[in-house]
Amino acid sequence: MKSLATVQRSLGDPSLTYPLLPPLTRGCPQTGTDELAQPLEVDYDYDAVPATLFDQEPGPDLARWAPLLPPLLAPTLGEGGTPLIEYDGVYIKDESRNPTWSHKDRLNRVTVSAALAAGAPGVVVASSGNHGASAAAYAARAGLPAVVIASAESPPAVQTFVRSYGATVLTVAAEQRWPLLRDIVDNLGYHPVSNQTVTHTGHPYGPEGYKTVAYEVFLQLGRVPAAVFAPSGYAELLFGVWKGFVELRRLGLAGSVPAVFACEPAAGGPTTRAVATGAPAAIVETGESAAYSILCEVGGRRGVLAVEGSGGAGVLVDDVALSRAQRELAGAGLWYEISGVAGYAGYRALGREFDGPVVCIATSSGFKDLGVGQTPVTVSDNPTWRDVQAEVERR
């Protein structure tokens, strides 16, 4: 199937369009300002979408959605097709079941494809973990060099993870990461698959990968959910999922769009701040949180548009609530990174009733947390079943 992508369209002024190439990775050149960057999105010839596109199973490999994605030049690693698991009255969309065990693989199949389409000699990404590893994996699979500008604060297991795919990994002080990214883009011509702008725009193609979450959920439930709760840092995932449901409505397949909720660490929360203050986007100061993967100072337009356009909200969750949610889900056989449970924690924190199914996106496996590898282990000397029984009863 062929891509039906037509143009890049500005979120700052939807009447402004640009050719698909080059991807405008520094936002809309006409509507962005020094204080507010305006992302772009990809538009399609929706009238030409085959009527049978949504008759298929929601399995792996985004190529099954090719008409509604930019051209997928990068080979698949089998991303997507993740299970939807019912738990205690809600549905958990288990994104830890992707090729590098996070939702980021959906984005990187698309953005590394963009790098190939743009003829770039490599890709570059600034990331504390999941995004960098995923970009490195897709670049490796596509035969493109990758440079990952990593964070010294990432957990030890994540440091190994990010370096496993053969990318060039440079660890620099936090404030040097984005200047170095721009330096590499400007001088080496590497294609950036993470943000470069004053408020977040990221890659214009990125959320296109995420919208496949909506397609899958729609097929898995056999209907549109009432609400979707997603862990949110820059809120690209949330925007993508919202856009996917908007497309389903536009295609006449669905009658409604779920309310979408940006679930952010209370120590940050730029989308919640922007929505609360009526700002187009916000930049916040961040405090301490174990949820390093979604602890962002810089927000963007996308999350605000998704929340406001859907009648959703921003939800702040503190580390106590996140830890509780993490333990609860792990106690049901689902072990996620603490950032990964923010959607579920946000749903519990909000305490609202919905008239229809609720989906909480769980983004990433538990192996990526700060405490991984730090668990104290004591060797028991010749325990008997009585010791075991006492231990079981003590719990």
Add this chain to the structure above:
Amino acid sequence: MKSLATVQRSLGDPSLTYPLLPPLTRGCPQTGTDELAQPLEVDYDYDAVPATLFDQEPGPDLARWAPLLPPLLAPTLGEGGTPLIEYDGVYIKDESRNPTWSHKDRLNRVTVSAALAAGAPGVVVASSGNHGASAAAYAARAGLPAVVIASAESPPAVQTFVRSYGATVLTVAAEQRWPLLRDIVDNLGYHPVSNQTVTHTGHPYGPEGYKTVAYEVFLQLGRVPAAVFAPSGYAELLFGVWKGFVELRRLGLAGSVPAVFACEPAAGGPTTRAVATGAPAAIVETGESAAYSILCEVGGRRGVLAVEGSGGAGVLVDDVALSRAQRELAGAGLWYEISGVAGYAGYRALGREFDGPVVCIATSSGFKDLGVGQTPVTVSDNPTWRDVQAEVERR
């Protein structure tokens, strides 16, 4: 769909059958001896299998194969339905895409279901990692207490993993693990989901979960492969996959059965030893290997039957070959634990040509290796694009 399982059948003498319950977790009581335990397998009313069973997509949740499995009383975590990824002329079956990121989830859905069917007050497992965590996850999901007898030698990240699901975890010296397992089974009535016998029998239902790998591969390829290479410790996975293909032939869906290859660390290798010496099963001394997940002293009948019944072989791979295979696959975007690449390493080591597709099963994510979290990280001070270029060129 209802289970069509009928009886447990002895692999020591296939004319001997036993009721489905209780699961004979200490092997066949009539044909086992003090030197050689005989596993059992599950038999089915194959004539009653619905003709449409294999018309479906190979998605997650083993319940889709319910007629050909023992009753699935334990809730799903969305196991199975893993992608088959083409790489350099072979197919990688990516079992890191399961709920606890290894193939073991297929087994534990079935064995924890057996514990529920048997009315056991809990499950107990002796494991160095993946099996223990998976059993804990499925027990947690099913609301059953779990006791994991862990190994002090497991990597730090795996220690966190095994403890994440709320099980009672006891770490004991290696030689105390199996006596304690028996002690807990005998005195607490916990259902054992790992081995208790002199040569390996494991749980009689376990390989039934693994055979769904064969069903999926058959549907994903649209045919039977010529060969399957699997990482092998006790070779339960290999036996299960072989049995799945034998069933497809029996059901008239396939005309052949692939040759199956038990790929073992050269520092161990009980299945290779047994096949080479014509023994029914072997016990070997083990040396040092980073492939701790499949470094087994004790082999069993199952692997030998699968290799000999299919015209396959045992293949020994040393740590150098395993490391090379691991780096090669990670360099293509697929990061597995070193034990997990033994199938691919074995295929490369064997160097044989096959008249049809070759499938290498990759069992588990790279997060579970000994070196995870040990990667040295140096922070670069104010690097420029020139430093990055030099670094890229140096690689």
